[in-house]
Amino acid sequence: LIGGAWCGLVLGAADTLQQVGISMTTAGKAGFITALYIILVPLMGHFMGRKVPRIIMVCVALAIAGFYLLCINGDFQVSFGDFLVLCCAVFFALHILVIDHFLLKRANSIKLSWVQFAIAFLFSGTLTVLFEHPDWSALWDAKWPLLYAGGLSSGVAYTLQIVGQKYTEPTTATLIMSLESVFAALAGWLILGEVMTAKExxxxxxxFAAVILAQIPLPHIPFRQKD
Structure with missing residues (x-):
């Protein structure tokens, strides 16, 4: 209950900041800024006393460069929307670390996920009542996208994230999840007919190279002292 509550609050804050911020900036910049959580996770983990292998930091640098080429077009100017999306990236990084913290305490993955969604629903629902005036007819018209987003891209995906994090450390999990933007670009090409440039x-x-490199076990080379 405690772990799910913390996960739900952090996830609710991250999603809210992302949706408000993306309304004030471009999708490309929002995608790149959100992806900065892949470097925030190892940095936060380092300050929390976690040991981060050097190869992972190389992978993070590769991934950041890749996201820049994939998402950013034109001049990169920071707006208030960009700042909100940056705050969103901080909360997404915290979300990964909070999940890892409670999994190390042997929390049940499915129960953790269930409580997380309940708290995120209460958090977002409260903000909706306080700051918005929902049009129920518009919500009904959007029922299929909402069911897909709630059931699959949120329900299934975030539950699989929690289950998967039982078997890998946070920085590697972050790199794998960062493939989301790559899959989005590829799906746009295959399904929507969008053409990717050589830069993208x-x-x-x-x-992709960063994710694969993070998974390859490198041989340990012992230090040899001179005679």
Whole structure:
């Protein structure tokens, strides 16, 4: 209950900041700024006393470069919307670390996920009542996108995230989840007929390479002293 409550509050804050921020900036910049959580997770973990392998930091740098090529077009100017999305990235990084913290305490993954969604619903519902005036007819018209977003991209995806984090450390999990933007670009190409430029394809390759490199066990080379 405690773990799910913390996860739900952090996730609710992250999603809210992202949705408000993205209404004030471009999708490309929002995608890149949100992806900064892949570097925030190891940095936060370092300050929390976690040991981060050097190869992971190399992978993070590769992934950041890839996301820049994939998402950013034109001049990069910081707006208030960009700042809100940056705050969103901080909360998404915290979300990964909070999940890891409670999994290390042997929390049940499915129960943790259930409580997380209940608290996130209460958090977001309260903000909706306080700051918005929902049009129920418009909500009904959007029922299928809402059911998909709530059931699959939120319910299934975030539950699989919690279950998957039982078997990997936070920074590697972050790199794997960062493939979301790559899959989005590829799906846009395959399904919607969007054409990716050479720059965007290079970005996809860099992010994919970072994820693969993070999974390869490197041989340990012992230090040899001179005679």
């Amino acid at each position: 394809l290079t970005g996809c390759v860099l992010v």
